Amino acid sequence: MYRTHNNGQLRAADINKEVTLAGWVQKTRDKGFMVWVDLRDRYGITQLIFDEERTSKEVIEKATKLGREFVIQVKGTVIERESKNPNMPTGDVEILVSELNILNESLTPPFTIEDETDGGEDLRMKYRYLDIRRKPVRENLIFRSKVAMAVRNYLSKEGFIEVETPYLIKSTPEGARDFVVPSRMNEGQFYALPQSPQTFKQLLMVGGLDKYFQIVKCFRDEDLRADRQPEFTQIDCEMAFVEQEDILNAFEGLTKHLLKEINGVEISEFPRMTYDDAMAKYGNDKPDIRFGMEFCPLTPQGGIFEPKGFGVFDTAELVVAINVEGCAEYSRKQIDALVDYVKRPQIGATGLIWVKYNADGTLKSSIDKFFGEETLKEWAEKCNAKIGDLMLIMAGEKNKTRTQLSALRMHLAEQLGLRKNDEFAPLWVVDFPLLEWDEETNRYHAMHHPFTSPKPGQLELLDTNPGEVKANAYDLVLNGNEIGGGSIRIHDKKTQALMFDYLGFTPEEAKAQFGFLMDAFQYGAPPHGGIAFGLDRLVAILGGQETIRDFIAFPKNNSGRDVMIDAPAPIDEKQLEELHLKVEIKK
Amino acid sequence: MYRTHNNGQLRAADINKEVTLAGWVQKTRDKGFMVWVDLRDRYGITQLIFDEERTSKEVIEKATKLGREFVIQVKGTVIERESKNPNMPTGDVEILVSELNILNESLTPPFTIEDETDGGEDLRMKYRYLDIRRKPVRENLIFRSKVAMAVRNYLSKEGFIEVETPYLIKSTPEGARDFVVPSRMNEGQFYALPQSPQTFKQLLMVGGLDKYFQIVKCFRDEDLRADRQPEFTQIDCEMAFVEQEDILNAFEGLTKHLLKEINGVEISEFPRMTYDDAMAKYGNDKPDIRFGMEFCPLTPQGGIFEPKGFGVFDTAELVVAINVEGCAEYSRKQIDALVDYVKRPQIGATGLIWVKYNADGTLKSSIDKFFGEETLKEWAEKCNAKIGDLMLIMAGEKNKTRTQLSALRMHLAEQLGLRKNDEFAPLWVVDFPLLEWDEETNRYHAMHHPFTSPKPGQLELLDTNPGEVKANAYDLVLNGNEIGGGSIRIHDKKTQALMFDYLGFTPEEAKAQFGFLMDAFQYGAPPHGGIAFGLDRLVAILGGQETIRDFIAFPKNNSGRDVMIDAPAPIDEKQLEELHLKVEIKK
Incomplete structure (x- = not known):
């Protein structure tokens, strides 16, 4: 038995017990006359103490040479900790070490084994076995x-x-x-x-x-x-x-x-919800209904817009809005950013129309030239927009427009913090x-x-x-x-x-x-x-x-490679022959 | 909902309930004025009754046309069964059917869907989905x-x-x-x-x-x-x-x-047990210890047999026996069958020596010519053989002989019914x-x-x-x-x-x-x-x-083929090309 307890287990009630622990060196503090080691395993961290007055010289000496991620086994006595740590389940105790056994040494890991690491994704993929030591991954x-x-x-x-x-x-x-x-x-x-x-x-x-x-x-x-x-x-x-x-x-x-x-x-x-409704209401067959911003079609039922000289609307199969609550005060810059967002090639819209329902009850839009305040008011009513709201409108071919507006809706929700991780809307x-x-x-x-x-x-x-x-x-x-x-x-x-x-x-x-x-x-x-x-x-x-x-314990990267084991890889000619195959790479 | 209950569920307490059942027609009995159908699903069998006096003509007519493995849905009333069947959990009741709905017809299955089927292994593999309908497989x-x-x-x-x-x-x-x-x-x-x-x-x-x-x-x-x-x-x-x-x-x-x-x-x-002991005692690194018949080496410790003119023993690295309790009365024919068994090419022994400990206390062997009764008695003592027992001896190169005798030991145990399925010896x-x-x-x-x-x-x-x-x-x-x-x-x-x-x-x-x-x-x-x-x-x-x-739900045969779906199979040239491969079969 390498251990009598794991590193998340010991409490004040265990004081005076003789224990054996094993695990990884999370960190050490060396004050000369005393050495502290945080010993880590899957279950937690327990503090070890090596004390000049109570620990043998050899053991202390060994302890000063411990590096991060060394694997050690210690024997010792559970004692009350002087400065208790209420943030650690084992924070009331520490182990006064009498024996120290280095089970395996470790090179300095390529990134820190901490909840927040300094390792980039590629490095962490290559050394996935070290990444798994970090608590969030585990x-x-x-x-x-x-x-x-x-x-x-x-x-x-x-x-x-x-x-x-x-x-x-x-x-x-x-x-x-x-x-x-x-x-x-x-x-x-x-x-x-x-x-x-x-x-x-x-x-x-x-x-x-x-x-x-x-x-x-x-x-x-x-x-x-x-x-x-x-x-x-x-x-x-x-x-x-x-x-x-x-x-x-x-x-x-x-x-x-x-x-x-x-x-x-x-x-x-x-x-x-039917598929048709989901597409009409959210432009998406997997709508996030943790928040509203449902689609509000402005096109008259079954018809197209009465031409007002605004080409985009005049020829559109669908003109559709979402109402963004409380965002009438969006600055020029903020709105431009939204326009830029929908114009990205992945989304591919040509533009975005906005209508602000101002605090003073007036309505202002990016297409004031073509549509008077009365029309804007009609739209606001249709969309259930209130004072302080921002309406965003897109127009064009029906399916495309819905998909584009859906992307905008999700983008805004993200931006406004409406996609809450602890809320669940099936x-x-x-x-x-x-x-x-x-x-x-x-x-x-x-x-x-x-x-x-x-x-x-x-x-x-x-x-x-x-x-x-x-x-x-x-x-x-x-x-x-x-x-x-x-x-x-x-x-x-x-x-x-x-x-x-x-x-x-x-x-x-x-x-x-x-x-x-x-x-x-x-x-x-x-x-x-x-x-x-x-x-x-x-x-x-x-x-x-x-x-x-x-x-996923051992994921592959975007080229389908496992960069840790370096797979896929070439195989032996003999293997290919047994499989009645020949590799033939066309240039 | 296709059913209110499954076919293993209804009991006397359910009498008078209106129920809907669905399942497969296990069998039908048609007495003209009455038709009985055994309706089967994963959970059991329930008897349906169609009765001229209580079921409509159309429904009865439909019922007479049901074939084995038809999938049907019925509505009806749970009634007390006249001749109860104590061997069936649902044997106290039957369903007086009022509505019959054929959900799917069935061709005559290629083998009977019974606990004991008439289908051979190949046929059952090909139609594994029908084999799975049989209770033992399920x-x-x-x-x-x-x-x-x-x-x-x-x-x-x-x-x-x-x-x-x-x-x-x-x-x-x-x-x-x-x-x-x-x-x-x-x-x-x-x-x-x-x-x-x-x-x-x-x-x-x-x-x-x-x-x-x-x-x-x-x-x-x-x-x-x-x-x-x-x-x-x-x-x-x-x-x-x-x-x-x-x-x-x-x-x-x-x-x-x-x-x-x-x-x-x-x-x-x-x-x-150590590996070495397992090999010495049973000639096998995975011995079945539900029964004895442990190996009894006759070779003197560390040496070889004192030459007695019997070549097989004289040159043997190992001479080793097992004692088969109560088999001294084995006939010539029975013993010959054992000799034939060990001479099979898979086992490869050249012969088998027997020693019988007769009821009258005498010992008789197939090598009386070379070894007197005194030696046989010594062997019997060594092997703990008693009156009525049969000793079987093999000799030769150590490892080979052990493997051969192990095969014989298992064969005998099988034959004597010593490998009991409900006994567990880890x-x-x-x-x-x-x-x-x-x-x-x-x-x-x-x-x-x-x-x-x-x-x-x-x-x-x-x-x-x-x-x-x-x-x-x-x-x-x-x-x-x-x-x-x-x-x-x-x-x-x-x-x-x-x-x-x-x-x-x-x-x-x-x-x-x-x-x-x-x-x-x-x-x-x-x-x-x-x-x-x-x-x-x-x-x-x-x-x-x-x-x-x-x-295994869908096993492969001895050539690694799934005969039900017929895999493996050739793939498209286009698929091969995408994989940068060419098939090259050497003649």
């Missing part, structure tokens, strides 16, 4: 583990069975790019790593498992956007004999449980479109995935008005982030074949890729549906943070 | 889920943190073959799938996580032996500031907990050799892995007597199966470098492969060690079964 990993356990315990209690589905599966051309794994034993053939266990969980429902879940790694070989990882973790769930309502209830239950157990927040019922978004238009391939793709069922009676619309077909698909949104999404699935072969056909699969392709699923549907497939939560994101949000990377 | 999956939850709850309670380590890591030439994953973004480079999270869990210890576990998929591209899977699941654990004793205690605790919680078996303390095997000789490459390899520490003071032996160096390595054996294995690790750079050097790595290779780990050891690595359990095997043994495949 606490994040412990937090993640706690959330995962809470998920498992809740779902198990509710009768869900965790089933492990395979990682070596088959590549499918639909959706994102697969990571593939060459097979040595099956020449020229490849496994693929799952983007999700979608078809397997459906087969488990066909197999009568009834309620399935799994916390499982998934893989997508995508060009990495900020804060995306090539491997990520999903809470994957599926139920048989359910309608949408059953799924929403079941997983609202899970989310409520987590909010209560993890965050101590009780929420009685999650609001619901929202179900329902009735998603079945298909979405893809500009690149010039055809419709499944918005969720090709196994999603259309709303009853809407299948017929596929030929005449495909963009209007709604699906039994839903997302769970928390604080402006999609934390989960799912659908009621197709469970009969005919509809599934129709869907593949519609998505551009030939019958042969559909059979080659998903024949096993369509076969399965012929042997008594029950109605079923499910949902998957992104665990990385969920944990970050519950933890009141933004970056998922902070909740 | 119960196995539920059992696995229960064991995994019990593991997680126990380890969490003990302060272990579950941390997810990455799946896309780096290939290492040491050990088994890696599955690799070509990187699209890093041309000509590859990730590897982990054979275990070994280095990552060690880095978590360097990072101060202190107690780590993870239930995690691991991958090995090996030629598959029977009942091996290319992907398998490990309960992976690591602790810092521990000695071997701490690890054994911690995981004896886990195993005791599982035996009690899952099997209701209480075991006070697990016996321990055993720690300790003090494994650090290295083992590899005939193929003609050099020593790490027996456990290159991170295992040698016993204190034995490092010096490496140069003079490498085969004798013992490691801080241990296995947990249950009923003759290795269910877990681990070691105390090396935690300083110097020893680790020495070990790599000894295992034939150049310093450059060691740095390229494991530089990150040796770097980490320079920054205050604590003493640490761990263990990993094979979950598939553990679950099978706790479930009283042999075949791990029966506890």
Whole structure:
């Protein structure tokens, strides 16, 4: 036994006990006749004292040579601390050391192992094992583990069975790019790593498992956007004999449980909103409803603006405002900054109109030339703007304008401190479109995935008005982030074949890729549906943070590299040969 | 809601309730005026009754057309069953059906969905989703889920943190073959799938996580032996500031907990045995100690047999017996079968000597020509053989003979019914050799892995007597199966470098492969060690079964193929091109 106690454990009640502790040297203070050492481990910090009068010379001498991050073991007596530290759980005591054993030395770490470190991101990634020693990182990993356990315990209690589905599966051309794994034993053939266990969980429902879940790694070989990882973790769930309502209830239950157990927040019922409403009200299918600033369309119902000579409005498909409470006093500079914000290439707006509702009751706008105060007043009424408020207006093509105004709304909320980390506003978004238009391939793709069922009676619309077909698909949104999404699935072969056909699969392709699923549907497939939560994101949000990377033990960087172990890397020629492969880099 | 109750739920107390049920048609009995249907789901079977006098004509007509495995929904009233079935939890009641809704039809399944099916293994693998509908398979999956939850709850309670380590890591030439994953973004480079999270869990210890576990998929591209899977699941654990004793205690605790919680078996303390003793006593480093038949060496201590003209003994390095209680009456035919068994090529013995201790106190052997009754009596005393026992003797080169006799011992135990599924005999095997000789490459390899520490003071032996160096390595054996294995690790750079050097790595290779780990050891690595359990095997043994495949939802066959989804499979040329690869099959 290297220790009798850990470093977060000893209290005044332990005074006079003989103890053995082990851990890392956090810091030392050497006053010649006395040496203090802060000894750290996962559980806390305990102060050690080496005292000329009470500790042997050799031991003191050894102590003076300790460096930061040395690993030591000490034996000693718990004594009362002279100057108690009320900020430390162990602050009432210290250990008068009689024996000191250096278990391992340490070079000077490349950055400080403190809550606030001087290490940049790249350095901390390379020495991730040192970064993990810092309390905030360690606490994040412990937090993640706690959330995962809470998920498992809740779902198990509710009768869900965790089933492990395979990682070596088959590549499918639909959706994102697969990571593939060459097979040595099956020449020229490849496994693929799952983007999700979608078809397997459906087969488990066909197999009568009834309620399935799994916390499982998934893989997508995508060009990495900020804060995306090539491997990520999903809470994957599926139920048989359910309608949408059953799924929403079941997983609202899970989310409520987590909010209560993890965050101590009780929420009685999650609001619901259709996809169309979310787009109209927030320009976003994952609106943050912790704050208002809902969209207020100024365009007359079903028509366009009566031309007033202001070109932007005259030709706009949509003119839409948000009302920013209490910001009428924004300076020229502040407003210019907002204009600059929406003109960024990522957002791409051409401009921004403002209307101030001044303290004296007058209204002033950036387009006074075209619209008199009466019109401005009308707008203010429409938008429920009051004295002291600032209205911001954008105009143009409907979808684009909504997206742009949504970005502005989030930017303002951030700026005004309305996105509070300790406030939780879940929202179900329902009735998603079945298909979405893809500009690149010039055809419709499944918005969720090709196994999603259309709303009853809407299948017929596929030929005449495909963009209007709604699906039994839903997302769970928390604080402006999609934390989960799912659908009621197709469970009969005919509809599934129709869907593949519609998505551009030939019958042969559909059979080659998903024949096993369509076969399965012929042997008594029950109605079923499910949902998957992104665990990385969920944990970050519950933890009141933004970056998922902070909740992953060994994350990859934006080029998909693990800079700590330096992977990926070239492999031996012999390995390639065994896999029947040749590397061929085109210049 | 598709149902108000499941099919295992209704009891006499529910009589007169209006209920809605859904599930699969297990079977129908049609007596013209009455139709009975057994409705099945994960939870059980409920009998439905359609009665001419009380059910509408249409509904009865529909019911007569139901086939096996049709998915239906019914509404009806719970009534008392006339002929109660005490073997079914729902056997007191039946449902008088008023409404019948066919949710999905079914083709005739390729095998019967019964506890005992007529389907062969291949067919059941191809239609695994139907196989899972059978109760024994379903119960196995539920059992696995229960064991995994019990593991997680126990380890969490003990302060272990579950941390997810990455799946896309780096290939290492040491050990088994890696599955690799070509990187699209890093041309000509590859990730590897982990054979275990070994280095990552060690880095978590360097990072101060202190107690780590993870239930995690691991991958090995090996030629598959029977009942091996290319992907398998490990309960992976690591602790810092521990000695071997701490690890054994911690995981004896886990195993005791599982035996009690899952099997209701209480075991006070697990016996321990050194590797050397296990080999001498059972010829096996994972002995089944549910029964005796311990090895009884007949060779005089330190010497060889006094030549008696029996060549096999005269030249043997080892002559060793087992005593089979109560089998002196074995017939010629029975004994011949044993001889044939040991002569099988997989076992490779040249013969088997028997000595019978007859009821009349005489001794008779197959080598009476060479050894008189006095010698036989001496042997009997040595082996503790009594009247009625059968001694079986093998001779030859020590290690080979031990392995052969061990196979015979297990074969006999099987035959005599000594390997009881509901009996549990755990055993720690300790003090494994650090290295083992590899005939193929003609050099020593790490027996456990290159991170295992040698016993204190034995490092010096490496140069003079490498085969004798013992490691801080241990296995947990249950009923003759290795269910877990681990070691105390090396935690300083110097020893680790020495070990790599000894295992034939150049310093450059060691740095390229494991530089990150040796770097980490320079920054205050604590003493640490761990263990990993094979979950598939553990679950099978706790479930009283042999075949791990029966506890895996979607197993692969012996060629590493998933015959249900037909993977692996060729991929698109375009995919290959993006990965900078070309398939090159050598004829």
